[in-house]
Amino acid sequence: MSLSTLRIIVFILGIFLITLAVSMLIPMLTLLLYSRTDDLDAFLWASLITAVAGIAMVSPGRPKDAQLRPRDMYLLTTASWVVVCGFAALPMVIIQHISYTDSFFETMSGITTTGSTVLVGLDQTSPGLLIWRSLLNWLGGIGFIGMAVAILPLLRVGGMRLFQTESSDWGEKVMPRSHMAAKYILIVYSGLTLLSFLCYWAAGMSRFEAVNHAMSSIATGGFSTSDSSLANWTQPAVHWVAVLSMILGALPFTLYVATMRGNRKALIRDHQVRGFLGFLAITCLGFGTWLWLNSEHAWLDAVRIVAVNVTSIVTTTGYALGDYSLWGGFAVMVFFYLTFVGGCSGSTAGGMKIFRFQVAYVLLKANLQQLIHPRAVIKQQYNGHNLDEEIVRSILTLSFFFGITIGGIALGLALLGLDWITALTGAATAVCNVGPGLGPIIGPAGNFSSLPDAAKWLLSLGMLLGRLEILTVLVLLTPTFWRH
16 A cells, blocks of 8 residues: 555545544533533543644645545545544543543444443433534444445445445436535435434423434434433333434435435335335334233333334334343344344444345345256346346355354453353444343343443444444455555
């Protein structure tokens, strides 16, 4: 890798840090608005340190003749997430009683929209820190949309090239220029956040609570302003607003843009969207009916409780409405399986993504037909795209290493002394960017604060790997990548 390439990467990272420093003004203004100056110095110093670092990185200027190749984007993508998390943790470090390990874990969880937390006493936490956590969710959500739309299809990671014509080829499908497409995605993202805020507010939340939950819902991040998450609000309207907001955040944002540009049926006709919504509806109704038959809840209440928790897990948001680990072994197993599903490609959701399960079904169906008719030429298509060998290989590779990564991290957590339920579900929830795990320690009624520091660093790595589709990070570990 040439020196000019490294210079342009450092230049771009500097721009990210300056943007992050400016973003810290929001919690500072929030503290002033609520006449709370206890954490103001922490954000002020963190903003100054971040801004100085960013200015130092951009001051040499951008190399005139340097161009980023696709392989350079692997390093830029991974470095941007790590560097931004490193500096975004500074406010929590400067605030008393929060170590850098906990701060980095919380920040990585926020930026990757995972939603796992090590903080306790959120109901009494200062509004500045609460709004900063939610803002990290929001920034991480729009950051991942941009990466999933512009970078991952280019890098041919995990079968994302299936969506290249809808998301990357703006000339024919959505917009005449890619920067205009990014502008429209930001408008849609902000508009949905505003809509979610208004609905939360109308449903019974305070304005501050509504702002925080709107940002974390649309980003499918899951940070709440209460230790008990959505169970802190008893109004059913709040719960249904959360379900709607999480679903909106888990749909492809490029299709929102296409709808704005006149293609009114863009969302309805998309196989991924229909599969995702159908899966959610069937799971919530069936699981809700099971809860109704096995509890004292009325049917509508059972469906509402299940809908919040199932939608939260499937969209990888991380909210919880009660401790569903107390529902019995069947429910615990269902939630563990749901951890891996994920939302749609091009959304803020993590996980395996629903399209990979749909492609697997297409391949299974084709293989079964091939067994019956060995000489037949069977066409394999998904959502109007031919499933060529490269796409299939990419999906299979990612799926394999997805499981290997979870298994490796779980083994490492067990080696650190964690019980097998905490180790396995902790690894799964980190790589899938879901939030809560299972069991008494990291389940929906617990958090990650009691884990050893080494476990928190390992889980932070899992969050990063899962958010960046694993292969984007693993390629940096190969000697071939670093050869000139």
